[in-house]
Structure formats: C-alpha cells, structure tokens
Amino acid sequence: MKENINALNEISKGACMGMDAIHFVLNKVEDKEFKESITVQYHKYKAIEKKIRQVFKKYKKEEEPKETSAMNKAMTWYGIEMKTLTDTSNSKIAELLLQGTNMGIIEGRKLLNNKIVDEQIKQLINEYVTMQEDSIEQLKKFL
Numbered sequence: 001m002k003e004n005i006n007a008l009n010e011i012s013k014g015a016c017m018g019m020d021a022i023h024f025v026l027n028k029v030e031d032k033e034f035k036e037s038i039t040v041q042y043h044k045y046k047a048i049e050k051k052i053r054q055v056f057k058k059y060k061k062e063e064e065p066k067e068t069s070a071m072n073k074a075m076t077w078y079g080i081e082m083k084t085l086t087d088t089s090n091s092k093i094a095e096l097l098l099q100g101t102n103m104g105i106i107e108g109r110k111l112l113n114n115k116i117v118d119e120q121i122k123q124l125i126n127e128y129v130t131m132q133e134d135s136i137e138q139l140k141k142f143l
Helices: 002-026 032-059 070-083 090-114 119-140
Strands: none
Touching: 002 032, 002 070, 002 090, 002 119, 032 090, 032 119, 070 090, 090 119
C-alpha cells in the first residue's frame, strides 16, 4: 500500500510542476498557436491530477496527494524568470518546458519499472507518461 501512495504522490507532484511551469510561462507567450498548445497541455495535467486525487482517496481518505512545495514552486518560477529574461521566444520557452516534461517522463518510467503497484495505478502512471510523451511531440514544433 505504501508503494501505491508513494507512486501517486510522485505523479501528483509531477503534474503540479507541469501546471506550474505552464502557468509561469503563459503570459510570456505571444504566439497564438503556441499559447493554445500549452493551454491544452495544462488542461491535460489538470485532468490527470483529478484522476490521481480520485484514486488516492482509495488509499488515504483523509489526505490529499502531495503537490509541489512552495520552495519548489518559487525555484521553478525563478528559474523560468532568469532563463527568459533576455529570450522569450517560442523556441526558448518550448525548450524549458521540454526539459521539465522529460524529467516527468523519466520519473514516470522509473515508477513503472521499479515499483510494485496496483494495476489501476500502473494504468494511471502510464497515462501520465503517454500524455507527457505526446506533449514532447507538440513542443518540438515550437523549437
């Protein structure tokens, strides 16, 4: 049961980090097509997060899955601000989002490969990873 909760917490943090990053760059994007693309990605993260919360209740009714800490949010915001200080091009923003998305894929694959979790959680992790892999393909168009 502990491994199920840990896996759900990890993908919850990853989904929250993805939403945070998109939220932080959205006002920097001027290209309509790019803005629409990352807005769609944001809503996909939100949908995954909703599913994570529903499944999490089966294991810990009185708790919510972990999200990114205030410190991590601040570090993400600061990193984005510094890296886009002189360059807010689609290419630069896509690059930043790609880096974070790749980290999420790696974490998801590790969970799938190294954890013994319930089938429902495996399916959710797989959905999370697949969604991120699709996001990578979308982001590549803007490099």
